Amino acid sequence: MTHVATDAEPQVTCVGDIHFEDAATLLAAHALRLHRVEAGAPIPGSYWGEPEAGIIGSDVYVRDDTPVHSMLHEACHLIVLPPERRALVHTDATDSVPEEDATCYLQIVLAAQLPGVGSDRLMADMDTWGYTYRLGSTRAWFEQDAEDAKAWLIDRGLLPA
Numbered sequence: 001m002t003h004v005a006t007d008a009e010p011q012v013t014c015v016g017d018i019h020f021e022d023a024a025t026l027l028a029a030h031a032l033r034l035h036r037v038e039a040g041a042p043i044p045g046s047y048w049g050e051p052e053a054g055i056i057g058s059d060v061y062v063r064d065d066t067p068v069h070s071m072l073h074e075a076c077h078l079i080v081l082p083p084e085r086r087a088l089v090h091t092d093a094t095d096s097v098p099e100e101d102a103t104c105y106l107q108i109v110l111a112a113q114l115p116g117v118g119s120d121r122l123m124a125d126m127d128t129w130g131y132t133y134r135l136g137s138t139r140a141w142f143e144q145d146a147e148d149a150k151a152w153l154i155d156r157g158l159l160p161a
Contacts, residue, residue: 010129010130011128012067012068012069012125012128012129013068013069013116013117013121013122014051014065014066014067015036015062015063015064015066015068015071016063016064016065017068017116018068018114018115018117019115019116020034020036022115022116023062023068023114026113026114027060027075030075030078030079031058032059032075032078033058033059033060034062034071034075035059035060035061035062036063036064037061037062037063038063039063039064039065040063041063043061043062043063044056044059044061045059045090045091046061046091047074047091047092050065051063051066052066052067052070052074053066053070053073053074053075054074054091055074055075055077055089055090056089056090057086057087057088057089057090058086058087060074060075067125068111068114068117068122068125069107069111069122069125069126069129069131072107072110072114072122073104073107074093075107076102076103076104076107076110077089078093079106079158080099080102080103080106080153080156080158081093081099098149098152099152101152102149102153102158104126104131104138104141104146104149105142105146105149105150105153106153106158106159107122108123108138108142109159111123119142120139123137123138123139123142124138126138127139133145
């Protein structure tokens with residue numbers, strides 16, 4: 001159960017590095033279905049292209065080489081949407097900066113619930129992959145600059161107050 005990266009690919013935790021059922025169970029708790037796509041096959045609904053996760057409606061598509069941060073990020077795009085908007089999603093789910101920030105925050109929170117990953121590992125993977133924040137790191141943003149994202153999620157009942 002290991003992901004073998006190519007020379008051009010940053011070393012991050014991939015879906016093939018964790019138990020697929022753990023991820024499927026986590027997403028199911030948010031009314032999402034996780035689908036495994038065969039190695040080398042196109043990923044339906046992938047905004048950035050393979051190996052990035054794809055989304056269509058309440059479905060999240062991944063391959064074993066899909067980074068876990070991508071799976072969680074795309075899933076969180078769906079989680080932050082009201083059901084009527086979620087049903088219309090195909091590939092691109094964001095229409096605002098506050099939604100994008102809430103998505104980034106929530107993916108870190110959900111990583112803590114995913115066995116074999118955790119928030120610390122996910123934040124390190126996000127930095128490795130190239131997420132950029134004005135304070136220089138994902139952890140600095142999450143701990144010092146994400147009050148608005150957290151409040152957005154609390155206001156919508158997606159995080160406890």
